Amino acid sequence: MASPLKVSVVAADHEVWSGEATMVVARTVEGQIGILAGHEPLLAMLATGEVRVTQVGGSVVTAQADDGFLSVENDTVTVVARQAELV
Known part of the structure; x- marks a missing residue:
């Protein structure tokens, strides 16, 4: 099994979710990305839309994010949104 991703989803003023995951799907201004x-x-x-994080155990965390950016480097995914909340 591959190493898990380290994922952080943050809004401008607070952390929404962080943890380990096997996959992240988000909507960018150029389309959906996995x-x-x-x-x-x-x-x-980021474009306004859902960010879906599949956790290592298989459960899915979904956040609604409004504008921002997504960064990927060394199996670390950081989603920074103007506003974000779990749905």
């Missing part, structure tokens, strides 16, 4: 372990480094602008 991130798995080993993904190339990436910096993308």
Whole structure:
């Protein structure tokens, strides 16, 4: 099994969720993107929409995020949104 992703979803003023995951799916201004372990480094602008995080155990955490960016580097995914909350 590949190493899990380290994921943080944060809003401008608070952390929404963080933990380990096997996959992250988010909507960018260029379309939907899926991130798995080993993904190339990436910096993308988020569009308003859902960020779905599949945790190591298989359960899914979903957050509604409004604008921001998504960064991927060394199996670490950081989602920073103007506003975000779990749904």
